[in-house]
Amino acid sequence: MSDWYYMNVVLIQTTLTTLLLALSIQVPLRFGVFSFAGIGAFGIGGYGGAMAMVHLEWSTWPSVLVGTLAAGVAVFLLGLVVQRLTGLYMGMATIAFTLIVSVVAVNGGDLTGGAGGLYGALGEITMTHIVVVVVAVIALLAFTEARGLGRRIDTVREDPELANALGIDVANYRRLSFLVSGLLGGLAGAITTLLRSTITPAEVNFHLVIVALTAIVVGGARSWLGALIGAVIFVWLPTWLSFVQEWEKVAYGFIVAAAAIYLPNGVLGVAKDLLHRFRTREERARVAALQETR
Amino acid sequence: MQDLLNAATLGSIYLLFALGMALVWGTIGILNFAHGATFMFSAFVGHLVSRETELPFLGVIGVAVVTGAVISTLTQLLAFQPILKRSKSQHHAEMRILIGGIGVAAIPLALAQRETRSSPFGFTSSYKAEVFEILGLRLTTTSAVIIVAGLAMGIGLTLWLRRSRQGLALRAIGVDAETSSGMGVNRTALALGTMAVAGALAGLAGALLTFHLGAIAPETGDQLIIKAFAVIVLGGLGSMLGTVIGAYVLASAETFVLYMNWGTWVDAVSFGLIFLILLARPQGLLGRKEVRRT
Numbered sequence: 001m002s003d004w005y006y007m008n009v010v011l012i013q014t015t016l017t018t019l020l021l022a023l024s025i026q027v028p029l030r031f032g033v034f035s036f037a038g039i040g041a042f043g044i045g046g047y048g049g050a051m052a053m054v055h056l057e058w059s060t061w062p063s064v065l066v067g068t069l070a071a072g073v074a075v076f077l078l079g080l081v082v083q084r085l086t087g088l089y090m091g092m093a094t095i096a097f098t099l100i101v102s103v104v105a106v107n108g109g110d111l112t113g114g115a116g117g118l119y120g121a122l123g124e125i126t127m128t129h130i131v132v133v134v135v136a137v138i139a140l141l142a143f144t145e146a147r148g149l150g151r152r153i154d155t156v157r158e159d160p161e162l163a164n165a166l167g168i169d170v171a172n173y174r175r176l177s178f179l180v181s182g183l184l185g186g187l188a189g190a191i192t193t194l195l196r197s198t199i200t201p202a203e204v205n206f207h208l209v210i211v212a213l214t215a216i217v218v219g220g221a222r223s224w225l226g227a228l229i230g231a232v233i234f235v236w237l238p239t240w241l242s243f244v245q246e247w248e249k250v251a252y253g254f255i256v257a258a259a260a261i262y263l264p265n266g267v268l269g270v271a272k273d274l275l276h277r278f279r280t281r282e283e284r285a286r287v288a289a290l291q292e293t294r
Numbered sequence: 295m296q297d298l299l300n301a302a303t304l305g306s307i308y309l310l311f312a313l314g315m316a317l318v319w320g321t322i323g324i325l326n327f328a329h330g331a332t333f334m335f336s337a338f339v340g341h342l343v344s345r346e347t348e349l350p351f352l353g354v355i356g357v358a359v360v361t362g363a364v365i366s367t368l369t370q371l372l373a374f375q376p377i378l379k380r381s382k383s384q385h386h387a388e389m390r391i392l393i394g395g396i397g398v399a400a401i402p403l404a405l406a407q408r409e410t411r412s413s414p415f416g417f418t419s420s421y422k423a424e425v426f427e428i429l430g431l432r433l434t435t436t437s438a439v440i441i442v443a444g445l446a447m448g449i450g451l452t453l454w455l456r457r458s459r460q461g462l463a464l465r466a467i468g469v470d471a472e473t474s475s476g477m478g479v480n481r482t483a484l485a486l487g488t489m490a491v492a493g494a495l496a497g498l499a500g501a502l503l504t505f506h507l508g509a510i511a512p513e514t515g516d517q518l519i520i521k522a523f524a525v526i527v528l529g530g531l532g533s534m535l536g537t538v539i540g541a542y543v544l545a546s547a548e549t550f551v552l553y554m555n556w557g558t559w560v561d562a563v564s565f566g567l568i569f570l571i572l573l574a575r576p577q578g579l580l581g582r583k584e585v586r587r588t
Contacts, residue, residue: 081573082572082573084573084576085572085576086576088325088527088531089527089572089576089577089578092523092524092527092568092572093568093569093572095520095523095565096524096565096566096568096569097569099520099561099562099565100561100562100565100566100569102561103558103559103560103561103562104562106558107558107559107562115558206516206519206520210396213389213392213393213396214393214396214397217389217390217392217393218393221389246408247404248404249400249403249404249407249408250400250401250404250405250408252400252404253397253398253399253400253401253403253404254397254401255397256393256394256396256397256400257373257393257394257397257398257401258397259393259397260373260377260390260391260393260394260397261373261376261377261380261390261394262380264380264381264386264390
């Protein structure tokens with residue numbers, strides 16, 4: 001592989017795990033559920049994986065699996081409890097869940113390593129492994145979308161009452177979104193932890209919510225491709241901005257704010273618009289007709 | 295008893311901070327994530343000015359209040375208004391306003407961190423807090439001012455929203471923005487005014503907390519955002535009285551946990567409380583019944 005690859009291995013890995021984390025917030029959002037439980041799942045997955053490795057001396061992938069499943073189950077149960085809440089109240093309850101996860105980690109004694117975190121969970125995870133996992137996740141998401149589920153999801157989000165009237169079990173879809181969100185967040189947490197061999201309570205915090213949200217909105221909120229673009233921008237922008245040196249963080253703030261103002265559908269939306277212009281007239285008419293019927 | 299007094303001081307700080315956020319969120323529907331940065335930067339400008347000139351207590355507060363109002367108004371003018379202008383509806387703008395606020399917040403944070411190298415800053419003022427002993431309780435002048443200011447602002451805003459014409463117009467926007475502008479409410483001007491008031495409150499809270507603690511760190515505002523979020527949801531969105539109650543309930547719960555020496559559980563207990571209240575009353579303690587924002 002090239003020098004560029006070796007210099008940026010860590011950044012590439014971070015991009016991929018950030019993508020999984022962003023997806024764990026984006027999936028419920030696409031169902032119209034404002035849930036940040038994916039961040040809590042990140043913590044449960046990370047701690048679950050690390051605990052399996054350190055305390056039970058399991059090998060890498062069973063540990064990742066157990067972390068992921070624990071997070072999936074926890075967030076699914078949370079979903080059952082909070083399903084009556086709507087909008088930002090749901091957001092608040094799920095943020096509370098996330099913060100409680102981190103406080104439990106602080107108070108977990110030897111089990112979680114307390115405030116200092118849990119060390120020594122170095123898994124054998126290579127770049128190939130991560131790429132395979134991420135491609136599999138995206139393929140699964142894209143496949144379910146293509147199978148007509150995507151349209152039903154859009155209906156559930158845009159008009160839950162209409163969806164109910166059409167015989168779509170909205171509550172069921174929302175519960176599903178919690179499960180998927182938990183699994184994705186848990187996977188992201190387990191892989192991140194076993195790559196770096198440590199996890200601390202301080203890592204499971206509100207800042208991660210902001211990371212994931214920014215990645216989704218700047219990239220594009222409606223598809224996994226948007227989340228990917230967002231993750232790339234979020235992880236790489238600070239390194240691209242290093243030429244402005246001390247003003248890096250200021251420039252970063254300006255760029256995020258400008259993206260929110262000028263790119264209503266994120267970078268992906270701009271790309272689609274450009275693509276749209278290159279299409280021939282007939283094609284444009286056909287696309288318009290298609291969108292009418294959706 | 296001393297703990298009750300501490301809870302009252304802490305609650306008043308939460309209140310002063312959360313009132314501005316609650317006012318803006320509950321009426322014009324903007325969840326302003328730059329509120330924490332406004333709070334911090336107002337205190338920071340107070341720090342810069344007091345370094346050059348020895349301002350008295352009220353002088354520093356005046357500087358902070360004006361700074362807060364200016365930052366908040368600018369945020370509305372340069373970020374939120376353009377976002378709203380480019381969106382189909384308020385509902386579609388919600389996420390982008392969130393991200394816009396996060397972007398805007400990053401700018402003053404980065405500036406303050408750069409200037410102070412991320413270390414805490416305080417005021418150089420001729421003011422010295424005096425300690426009173428009343429019935430065996432220790433009360434500093436700063437705490438007294440904080441408690442009085444918190445209660446005064448809480449009651450004042452509640453009355454203003456209920457009794458005045460602008461208050462009526464603001465509440466009308468909160469219920470149905472479209473119809474209220476049809477009835478002659480100038481939404482743009484009111485929104486600017488509301489943001490200015492909220493910013494001034496943030497500035498007041500920033501200056502008072504800095505006087506109370508001696509110094510605050512650039513990141514203090516971000517921690518308060520989560521607390522304020524909790525206070526507003528606890529009390530019920532759209533109700534100023536609810537915000538007042540929410541602030542003191544949260545502060546009392548936290549003080550109680552500290553009193554019982556469960557220090558490290560402090561966030562888990564306060565957020566667990568929010569969780570429980572939300573489950574029992576999904577709209578918060580004093581929240582109005584579901585308002586359909588379409």
